[in-house]
Amino acid sequence: MRTLGVLLAGSAGVGHQDHQAEMYAPGFAAHPGFGIVGATEDGSGFDRADVDVVSVCVPFERRVEVVTAALRAGKHVLVDKPVALTSAECAEIAAVAAETGLVCLPAYHQRFHPAIRTAREAVAAGRVGLTWNVQADFLVAGGGPVWPYGELLNFAPYATDAVHAITGLPVTAVYALARPAEGPDDLVTLCLTHERGMTSTVVAGRTPPIAGVNGLSLHRYRVSGSHGTLLADATRPGVTVRGEKGTRTAWAGHGTVHRMLTELHAAVTDGRPAELGPTDALAALLLVEAARESIATGRVVRLGDDEQTKARVS
């Protein structure tokens, strides 16, 4: 396997998060297809010959500048999610990525979860027929709040991206419900209408801590189709281990970040687009913005109605 050189750029994220240190650096280090060759905080080093991929976690105010500079320097990019704080900024990145033809992968790694991959493959093989509804739950217990950004921006796109990965149907309208996000208790309910008349209801967010739960307390997708019904529980696979110190689950298979990096490696070495690109990140951000409008107005908000949206998506 060809080893790709990785430059780590920045260590910022939403709120308290440092996904570079916690997820991507360990992920690249453990993956046989990558080798970390350096780190930068100011975005320098993009001209280095030993760098194939730049892993970008710089602060949001520098995202567009750093990602586009890396792309223009001929480097492939992994971008922490959310790629940007606004769809307009994300559209700028998408335009440069399209222009350079390089891989620019937004790190929505949950879609690479084995349970979601299995669901996606079953749906694509026609095992449930034509999909007409999805129900999704993405609840994380405890952890630090990402206020003022909120879980609509932080967690909800994982779930909506997974729904898109499973069904391939873009969202056409959203009605969203949320309570004021000022603490760790920050849940959002997204009632989505998709192309082909499919509907979905996606619940995502952070809840108060739960004893024995580290991270996701509920992560699942129910897909209903013309010829079948599919339940995918993404808290599985796992063995349950009960002992004196309590209960935990374990599984030896690779995690979602590793699987995402495998896709990044394959796209780069095969010279093909990654299955997940800046237009997916843009769709996610347009949905977040429409959901915010829905929460503020109490109305159903259609996506792609206005000229600006059409221009961004096209």
Place this chain on the structure above:
Amino acid sequence: MERDSMSNRPLGILVVGAGAIADLHVAAVAADPRCVLAGFADVNADRARTAAHRNGGVFWTADLAEALARPDVDACIICTPNDTHEDLALRVAEAGKHLLLEKPLATTVEGADAIVEAFARRGLVLAVAHSHRFYDYGRTVHDEIASGAVGRPTLVRLALLGGWIWPDWRAWVIDPARSGGHALHNGVHLLDLVTWWIGSRPVSVYARGQRRTATELDVHDYLEMVVRYDDGAVAICEMSRAHRPTALAHRDVVVQGTGGLLTLAWDGEGALLWDEKGAHTLDPGVAYGFAAQLGAWLDAVTAGDAGTSVSGEEAAMAVALGVAAERSMALGVPVEVQ
């Protein structure tokens, strides 16, 4: 009806409407020593006669007035099509009889209010057959929330999913003029249950419906109803007769609260059986729930207490939610609850 609490004679129950659901009520009546089956009234004389014959040759009639005039009729169970509930219930109240009424209480908010008022004015006991409140799962979730085990509910999911069980195009249940639409016919079960669990006031409903079994359906065989409550809680209710395979029987419950998470696994209630036709969950059935429902109504009647475990006001709220859901589906927008 002080006579009921004073007398040792079991309460005479008239069953109005001898269709499929009547059998479950009659079985509950037969099992409770506090009451006896007094007879059947059905506009279809053949159906009334057959039901009476099958149940020991009790009295039967096609004339409700005749039945209500009988001295051995103390109370009624109405299980007729939804659009007849208002007229029949008001006649039962007029005759001074207690009533256990199949859901929905009525197909309009005005009708529901009129029934509640008629029974309250006469001090008669009105209960509505929101049977899921009497199933073990429904009571367990309610009791856990009431005990504070999960704090204050912020998000509730309730899904009752199955395939097509209705008859053909002639069935009244798929005629919205008769049933009120699926949100009123079956949706009220879920709307009532989650509202009982959450315990706060519903303020709006956003509902989406689909017609999966046939595009020519006049009702939505799949319902996705999202209710917002005055304390910010959200309930997602799914009711389906549209799922495949047709034999699917899937129930899902989630309660996320400020202090914890409650879930009921789809196979959380019973055993699993694999046979030559596939995998099946073996659940305890519904008979015990109908028995408990009847028992709660009889408790209120014999205690001379007009308050029941499913009060008229609560059943009227379920109607208001069902009406709002149907309106939301028709308009494609969220609707305030009346």
